[in-house]
Amino acid sequence: MARRVFVHIGLPKTATTYLQTIVWSSRDRLREDGVLLPGLGRFDHLWSSRIVRDDPRLSKASEEHRTAWERLREEIAAYDGDALVTHEFFAAASAEQACRMAEQLAPAEMHVVITARDLLGLFTASWQESLKNRGTAPMSTYSREVSEDPRDVWNWRTLDLHLVLQRWSEAVAHERIHVLPLDTSAPRDEIWHRFAGLLGLGADAYDLSRSFPNESMGVVEAEVLRRVNEHLVAGKALGPARDRGMFIRTYLADERLVPRRGEKFWPQPDRVAECRARNEAALDYLRSHPVDVVGDLARLEIPAELPPRRTPDSVTDAEVAAVATDLIASLLTDVRDLSVDRPAAPAASRRGLLGALRRR
Template sequence: MTRRAFLHIGLPKTATTYLQTILWGQRDAVAEQGLLLPGRERRDHLWVSRVVREEPDRKRRPEREHEAMDRVLADVAAWDGDVLVSHEFFAAASTGQAAAFAARLAATGREGHVIVTAREPLGLFTASWQESLKNRSTTPLADYGRSESTSPQDIWDWRTLDLSLVLERWLAVVPGERTHVLPLDRSADREEIWRRFAGVVGIDPTRVDVSGSFPNESMGVVEAELLRRVNGHLGEFRSAFDRGVWIRTFLADERLVTRGGERFWPYPDQVADCRARGERAVALLAERDVDLVGDPGWLLVPETLEQRRTPDTVSDTEVADAAAEVIAGLLGDVRALKAEAKQAGATEQPGLPSRVVSRLRGRRSPSR
């Protein structure tokens, strides 16, 4: 029986976090069905993607990150069943980089497969702009996505968001019959994409507990503009840890997303660009012999869109009101946690004790 190496390369913002949460949360249950997630931890796959894409600043990163590729390949070589490596940043790899990594997987005696989750470009474009804000970007939506980068380091760019661009690079490495494209059906329940994904990698989706999984939620238009302005004052928050823990999780996901807020669209010329990219992707899928697992119509921007605001309509008053509510919630959190630390006998020092900071990172803000 042929052993397979599945590489799930994204696209970003196409239920990748949702699927990865299921897979890593139920890693043992998945392995019992013959599918291994190689490596010691979930971040190993992120770190491998950095090696593959030859990130220039990797030399300054921790030793455990440098060893991730060796750990993953060692596990792949030792496993007797199929393996799955999953991270959306692989979508940015060049054809040469993709070929080099595919060769390393093939050297373990496996048949290489690529899985691409995808969605209609308009929703993807809007979600990716929000994701760029969670990574400390200050770029207004009107200026976002105006080019196609040639650099494998640029993630929040049409380089990784345009399905046809990604497929053109990877189909030069992996043949169409082993390239599986899974469009998202935005009208279906969220487990529908998990069931199709599980079918591709050959496991029974009903034998895996998905109750601990969660999707990435979006901010409203006011909250997104607030975060964009705050980012301009976060000059010291440069590390991946700072972006991931404090900007993305603590502020964006736990304080801004939870406010709800109005959904929004990009500008008319950007909508037209998204519509054209969706049509090009569907045409490419019709031309190339890929394994399409789903309806290609799900990749098209609807002809008629509901009315929504654009970010330029957000007033300073709306931003100030949202900021006041968020600051009040943060102040309450800090007061409660400092009191809790004091009751626990923590030694008072300037700032918060590390144990309290850890609790603070995981605390949800009060509801609106």
């Protein structure tokens, strides 16, 4: 049985994609360094999070997906070093589900790893991430309540570090909960160095060239995507989740809207105040409990004075139309390339949707 199992539970939008691309692209090297990354691929960790959280949709899933958590546990049981399980949706688990997970991994010692950031930045980033996942809620109404449903991810349930700490501390002693504050002003690889150090890895020995962050959209671009989603929901277009991920998230959001480098934005003033209150509760919890903070706790503080930025409700119809028409022109060019010329995919596009379609 593995000696320790590090369960990286997020939070969402705290460099999780960046860290996961590093470890999955270096899986063999991790094994050489004594850390097992179990499963057939990163989707096994996603499906394991759904199994742990008792997702009722599992009955309609493939056998490969339904057995993901069982297969991960079998690999961990057959290994005598440390193991790593990583997916940000584990953060939504209830206290009971977290306790059951710890019991299923016993006698291995479970450690919980939480990458975190100040709640104002996290809330802002998570709203646009919900749009990439077909969300339609305006920022003014996004995540107004704390969901009691472990299936709900884009909600205070997973965004509020205080709530996550309270639930998971019922399963794991505070000393085995490791919080890594994200320093958004530091070089990108700084969070990797602390994450690797926690796992006992030599961070400099790993190739970071294939890692990439999950980047955000500008304020106008986010509103464009939100309105597109409203039409898609009304028309029930792009049914399968895989297609939604490919066309909405990858192609439209990440490949067309994110590269525009639009304006950064804040929530409305009442939401900023809400973020401050929840953020302070999390900081109070960390100061009063023996949680292992790996880094500077001050990085989780929200500045008293914020630089001026727009809010999403300030976006005008004219701004939406300008981005949308430019987007249509880009889409037409892509359609022409695919349907008429069908050239070989350039190296830069091989990771994206167009590269995938051209290789069909």
